[in-house]
Amino acid sequence: MTLTTRNGSTRRRSDSRRLPWGSPIVYFVALVVIALMLGPVAYIILGGFRTNSQITVEPGGLPDPWVIQNYLDVLVSPIFWGEVWNSTVVGVATTAGAVALGLMASYVLARYSFRGRGLLYALFAAGLMFPITVAITPLYIVVRNLGLMNTLPGVILPQIAFALPVTVIILVPFLRAIPDEIQEAASIDGCGRLSFFWRMVLPLSIPGVITVSILAFIGSWNAYLLPLFILNNEASFTLPLGVQAFSSQYSVDTAKVLAFTSLSMIPALVFFSLFERRIVGGLTGAVKG
Amino acid sequence: MAGPAVLVFLGFVIVPVIMAAYYGFFRWSGFGPATDFVGLLNYVTIFNDPNFQQALGHNLFIVVMSLVIQGPIALLLALLLNRRMRGQSVIRVLIFVPYVIAEVVVGTGFSLMLATNGALNGVLENAGLGWLAQDWLADPDIAIWTLMGILTWKYVGFAVILFLAGLQGIPEELYEAASIDGASFWQIQRRITIPLLGPTIRIWAFLSIIGALQLFDLVYIIWGQYVSSVAGTNTMAIYMVATGRNAGNFGYGNAVAVVIFLISMVVALLYQRFVLRRDTAGAITERGAK
Structure with missing residues (x-):
């Protein structure tokens, strides 16, 4: 997106400008x-x-x-690995759900005109402005009524819903940029709408999909408020809850708390450093519209 | 094909907001049907509660100070980094690192680091600056500034990245023309860069305001619901969780949620109407029509 041009233009600009x-x-x-x-x-x-x-x-x-004893103690602790597992399941499922649903919705929003399209888009865009905080109390009641308390789906489903706005806002411009000629050519070659989606749209939108996936995953990996409301027994804790429980349980063992805390941030940091360009590109693309 | 997305979005975003509006009119413990209709009593109580007024005050303080502190810092950093230099991409990544780290990690780390006998005071002591050592988290005169410091640390990188991206969109010809005309570096920044960066700055300010109005995680992790009101860092969202879920009064908690929602929405709409109107990226008003 913006990133491909960035380095080139910066280079030329600073060559031509005398900096004082x-x-x-x-x-x-x-x-x-x-x-x-x-x-x-x-x-x-x-x-x-x-x-x-x-x-x-x-x-x-x-x-x-x-x-290295502190790190070793944490690394052999089944509680830690249980929480890593829970965080991974929630993160992967949230990401998969947000991408799958977001991609389908974006495809419709980007490539078909129908009544209420503007409204639908505005609905998702408005969702961008209201983080999970304002809805948390009723959301807790919804999840409880569905019988999903203390279960990972109870965290996953709301997280998918709240990840959809960013996903849609980032993916729609991507899908809109696919030239109509490709679609025409595909349909002349006998390619239906669904198979066009699978064979052309999906491969062409991979860069956008990677961006929204990383955003959804890191958001889920770091999420605190929703798990705090939904997950009340230790077996279902995700890592952020685990870090907090651990730090109050071992409040005198500062060194071990720090070891636990630093191990818990590794996955988000690794994902970020691997895909930094895509995240930054996606964020700026989303903000610039 | 949009069906599943719409369904999930309605079910877990829109419906809860509507439910909050409904339950906000009841005194309700969260179990069984809500029958104890109290009309607007919850809302009257909220606005008369000095704790809520205090929390609202903190939120407004954080909104303003986030803009005033982070804006200029981020702008300066973006201007400094917007040039060709070795290690530029590494610097960008490193500045962005705090933004990616979980609030829980940040909160746990800072509460240990800023404790009275923590690392910061220890370092100050060793540097012969012992008189600077403070009770960073508990002193009510200082705690909110500590919070501002942590917020700046965590979120300034996001602003820098946005501004750097915005700077890429400014045509080079303008800079060339200005330097041919003999404009100094700072004149160029003030007359060309900052005005043309306007749309990016306005979007960033919007995101920052909404985030500051709903601040919860860091305060709750570092201070908790009780200490935060003593130390003077509690926010509306803390108040919502403390008086709602934690006190078992879900009707009231929902009413607080509605208040936060309405305050955020009014701010968002006013901002859209009066500040973002000039930009093309007005998400609520213009985007849909595009």
Whole structure:
């Protein structure tokens, strides 16, 4: 999307402009900002390699010596892996559901004109403005009435619904950009609407699908409020609930809490660093419309 | 084909909002049918409750301060980073990292780091700045600023990324023409960049405002419902959870949800009407018609 042109245009622009200050200052500012941004993250990760007595004596110090016992303790804990499993199931199902439903809805919104299309689009767009917070209390009642309390589908279904607005807003421009000629050519070759969807639309919208998938997955992986309302027994906890339960249960064992916390953020960070360009491109595409 | 999406969206987004409006008129413990109709009593109670007024005040403070603090910082960073330099893409990724980390992780990390005997005070002490050490989380004079600091840390990267993307959309010819005319770097930024970045800035401000009005996770994780009202960081959403679900008064909680919803919607519509009107990306009003 915007990213393909970015590097080229930046390059040309800065060559043609004389900048009044040298880049060491820029690097210095960038370095300070990065230090501020990563400091707290480093504190969490490094703290996990310390002992509690190290942390008590020197709260802001470095590991000396490094101990891996905290991380090992967490990694052999069945509670941790249970929560990783729950978070993974919820994340994958949310992502699959949001992409499948969002892609179908976007396809209709992007390529067919029908009465109420504008209204439907506006409905999804309006959903973008209201995060899950305002609906959480009644949502809890809906989920309870469906008998889904303490079950993972009780988290998955609402998360799919709340992921749909972003998904639709990002995918519609993608699908709209597919030239009509392709569709005409396909239909001349005897390709029906459904098979056009499978054989042309799906492959062509893969970049957009990746963006919305990552957004949905990271959103689900980090979600706190909805699981807090829906999941009340420890066996069903996702990682964010687990981190909180762990940190209140082992409140004296700071080092282990930090180890648990840093292990829980790894998947989101890995996904993000793998697909950073797509996420950023998708976000800006969505905002610019 | 849009059917399943519409069904799920209606069932889990629209219906709950309507239900909240309905149950908001009842005193209801959340079990069995709601029969104790109290009319507007819940709403009267909400607006007369000093705790809610305090929470609303905090939300408004956070809305304004988020814009005032994050906007300029993000703009400066975006301007600084919008040039060719080695490691540019790495810097962008690293600035964005806090945005990707879960609120729970951020909350847990910061509450340990900012504790009275935590890492920040320890580092200050070692640097000979012990007099700067504070009770960052519990002191009511400081806690809300601590919260602003954490919010800035977590969300400024998002603003930087949006602004950087917006900067890519500004035609280079304008910069060339301006520098031929002898405009200085800051003149160029002030006369060309910032006005042309307007639409991006306005969209970011909108997202920031809506987010600030509904702030919950970080406050609840770091302070919890009781401490947050003592430390002066409680928000409307905290109030909603504390008086609704946690107190077993679901009718009241739903009424608070409706109030937050209406406040957000009024702000959103006013913003759409008066600020975003000029931009093409008005999501509610114009997008659908496009």
